[in-house]
Amino acid sequence: MHYVALLTIIDQELNAKVRPAHLDYLDKLYKENKVVMAGPFTDKKGGMVIYCADSPEEAQALAEADPVVAEGARTLELREWNALSFPLS
Template sequence: MAWYLVEITYVQEKLQEVRPRHREFLGKLAEQGRVAVAGPLGDGTGGLTLYQADDEAHLKETIDQDPYFLEGVVAERSVREFKPVIGAWLPEGS
């Protein structure tokens, strides 16, 4: 399993309507241990999510099912693999 940092920029006009479905989607992934943390940027222009996935193809399958993506809230999206080495939430021996 690998970690991926996904940053999106919002289409503001659609954001409020779709946000509850997006948060439900991410909440389910968090319960499965596939989302470590997620939230909007302070300026409200977009958001960040830290996902765990088998590989980048698996991640893309997942994030393409996000209501934000399906319903046109995502103006831009970037995906970068992340290799955490320090942090209170990391398993022992990482």
């Protein structure tokens, strides 16, 4: 199942400091097939990560372990996502 993490920046200075660890963490999870896609919003107020996890608990643990969340630089809103496959017929 897929889970979407919306990560809103609440501390710009701390976010800049922790961002390299955040990117390393996402890269590691991508290589483990736990992150499908990730990236910043164009308004520079945060970003989004799409996780692939076996349960809501696993997705929550992965998202909470992200350094930008764990260090308090960003808030976390995690939602289960039912991605559509195309064509829909």
